[in-house]
Amino acid sequence: MDLESIPGVGEKTARALAELDDPERALRAGDVAAIAAAPGISQGRAARIARGAIRRDHDDPGGFLATDRAREIYREVLALLEERTVTDYAAQRLETIYPSPTRSRIEEVRAFAAEALEREPDPAVLEALEGLEPLREPGDVRVRERCLATTDAERYSEAREAIPELSVEVVEDAQGLAELARGYSTVIALDESFAGVTVEGDVQVRPDALENPAEVVPERPLAFFARNRDRLGAAVAVHRAADMDAACDLSALENGLSRLAEDGTVAGDDELDRLTTAVDDLDAAASAAESVANDRLREAIREQDVTIEGSDLLSLVERGAGVDSLLSRELADEYAAAVEAARDHLVDALDLDQGESEIARRAFGDEPTFPVERDEDAIGRLREELTAAKERRAGRLKRELAADLADQREGARQLVRDALELDVELAIARFARDFGCTMPEFVPAAEARGTGFAIEGGRSPLLDEPLEAIDPVDYAVSGVALLSGVNSGGKTSTLDLVASVVVLAHMGLPVPAESVRLRRFDDLHYHAKTQGTLDAGAFEATVREFADLAQGGEGSLVLVDELESITEPGASAKIIAGILEALSENGATAVFVSHLAGEIREMAGFDVTVDGIEAVGLVDGELEVNRSPVKDHLARSTPELIVEKLADEARDEAVAANGGAPNDGDPEPVFYDRLLEKFD
Known part of the structure; x- marks a missing residue:
């Protein structure tokens, strides 16, 4: 694989990726954790590299999200998915799933999502995932002995x-x-x-x-397992909780990990523990043995009445004898007992075997001395013997354990990868359940022209409301349409719903609706509502943008929210009518939200569809709205509804004032009726 052919990967990054064990697998799988293990590559950078590799593999031109608002919609629905992950890896892995116009990429993710929807987000599995992290490389291993x-x-x-x-x-x-x-x-x-x-x-x-090399340096495979003990243990727990097929023998892996300490040494072997403790405690035990001998000897001297005749004392002094000679002559038995106690203490304290005990006993000689002191040469020999025995046993145990675990290394890697991918799948499953999602249906390419989208029972995931509090929306558009409706009636929310459905569908993921049928779009242009009238420069830039879009609009989905705010209402209607004509001629799918739908329809050079989000009326000052746009219907405005309400109230008051009889001469109803006629 030519790593530099990946968009955004230069020579330096390619060299870093080449240091991975299997860069091709990591890039193909979108394995962000593995890619981030390359020198100098962060998690965020790894996700971008993975996206670039996916685009290259699917010949994806990119640029599906053509406007800032389209990109915002993607980031918002992606955030909802990431909120439902447990591990950081899954959140980063979701970053590699993006809206694409390429059929092969959409189908690839759809297959993954279809399997994900079969998953059950069991609380026990989610809890097990909390301890899961990607594997770490052990780093440099040095063996000095x-x-x-x-x-x-x-x-x-x-x-x-x-x-x-x-x-x-x-x-x-x-x-x-x-x-x-x-x-x-x-x-x-x-x-x-x-x-x-x-x-x-x-x-x-x-x-x-x-x-x-593994037989010579068992520390090499053991370092991998030692550094990842907790991660591998968590992966085993996830597989057990989720009842997943495992890439390796879980019991054998658990058994091997139980015999391995965090520092890469072998754990749980009594003989190795004995030798290790003996080496570590040797100096302390030897000092304690000295104390045992000297304490016993002092006590013996205190209790012993020693009598030396003058001639004997003179003889000892003339020979230069000291206290050692006195001990040898008067306290020989007591000294022997004290030394024997020191030897026994050293052997018992270190739990030495027979061969080691023979060396240990030489640490205290039979020749009387006071105070009693250990023979450092003998202690040194004992230390060498214990250390060599420890290293021999540790080496043998390491080789045995390394042999047991070495064959499981790749299976263990796959075990963790599968557990991490499960978190990605569960995030998709949880998102689908939380927002009542289904897999959308794409129309065949041969039927795409003249087809837009059809949504039934859609609920926007971007609304800050519980799912059950959101009114389902049915809406279908083929070609170009104007969307009218009262203020706060849900026009912008409908555009957000359409954009969310289209973005998720082109990501290959389930969409928040009962059913969706749509064509595969080349790109999404979503223009949010402009705040205030644009100055001349900004107005010109906006018109240029639509001019470019009109040149190649076939295959585009264009969503525009109240474009009339860019300039004066009269001019806006003319400009929007011209844009719609161009988009219609080029075969684009478009929805323009506008309060000037009637004026635009009159100025357009074709029979533009006008849909309406109809307000049923005012109840206690609040709008009652049918959230699903009515096809070919110019919705009434909020002012019209208010005037109608005032006319009805005035008419009722006039009737009541006239004793229950109509009073056609009352000026107020006539005034309100006259205003209502202006809306016709």
Whole structure:
């Protein structure tokens, strides 16, 4: 794969991506976490790179969201999806799902979404997901107690590259090997020529070591599992809670992780724990043993009455004898008992086996001294013996555990990926349930021209209301239409609903409606309501934008909210009528919300459809509205409804004042009726 062919990826980023284990898989899958593991690439940047790779693979030209308001709609519906994720990964992964005009990309996501809708957002699964995170690379692993040895310079370079975790040393002969063995717990000789050579220390001749690095450096695979123990454990919990098929043996993985400590050492082995504790506690135990001997000896001296005749004392002094000679002569048994107690304490405190005990007992000699002191050479030998035994056992256990876990590494990676993807699926499922969504139906390409959209039972997800409080909307448009209606009647909300449905459909996701049928649009142009009249420059820019759109409008969906606010009402009606004519001729689908629908219809050079969001009336000063636009109907305005209400009230008051009989001469009803006639 040519990484630099991905939109937005230059030479530097391509080099960073190339350091990933499998960049092609990560890019194809939109695996934001894996991409973000490349040096210098953030999560947000990873999502953009993934989108670029997807666009390249599907030959997607981009630019579907053609206006600021269209992009806002996308960000708002995306935020609703991301709110329903548990993990940060799922939120970033959703960033790779974007509205596209390309059929292959839409179908790819639709297949994923269809499976997602089968998921049940079980609270136990959501709780298990809370502990889940993407896997981390273990970083550099260095092992200092082992080394590789060779006599060949070329082999030296090969070894450094194959097993960077170990030091590699060049030796000339067996003597050099012996010197290395004094400085390292284990020396691994790579040359066949060393076979049969006897060297003191742990020296292994392994000509095949470079072909089997995990056996030589089990820390390499173990570091991966150690650093990701909690993440892997969480992935196992997710699979169990969701009853998912696993990419590896969950019980075997759990068993292996239970034997692995966070620092990459083997856990749960009693013998290794004993040796580790003995090495760590050796100095303290030796000091305590000294204290045991000296305390017993002091007590013996206090209780012992020692009598020395003058001639004997003179003889001892002449020979230069000191307290040691006195101890040997007068307290020999007590000294022997004190030393034996020190030896027993050292053996018991360190829980030493028979062979280790023999070395430990040499730490306290039979020759009387006071105070009793340990023999540092003997303690040093004991330390070497314990350390070597610990390293041998740790090495063997690491190799065994690494062998058990090594084959599960890729399965463990897939286990976490599947659990993280489940969070993405559940977010889609939760969104669909929360907003009553269904999968939309796209008309075949052969039927697309002249087809727009048809929404039944749509509820805008952008309204800040509970779903049950939102009135369902039915609306269908083929070609160009004007949408009229009273203020606060829901015209803008209807445009938002249409935009949300179209954006989600082109993302390949379920839409908030009972059913939706639409064509595959090339782009979405949504122009929000302009605040105030535009100055000349802004007005000119707006007109230019529509001129460009009119040149190639076929395949576009154009949603415009009260474009008349850009200039004077009379001029606005003429401009909008001209824009609609051009869009209609080019086969675009368009909905223009306008309070000038009647005027625009009169000025348009074709029979433009006018739909209306009809207000049923005023109840206690509040509008009662049929939120679904009525086809081919110019909706009444709020002022008309208010005048009608005033006329009805005035007529009722006149009748009441006339004793229940109509009074056609009353001036107020006549005035209101005259105003109502102006709306006809």
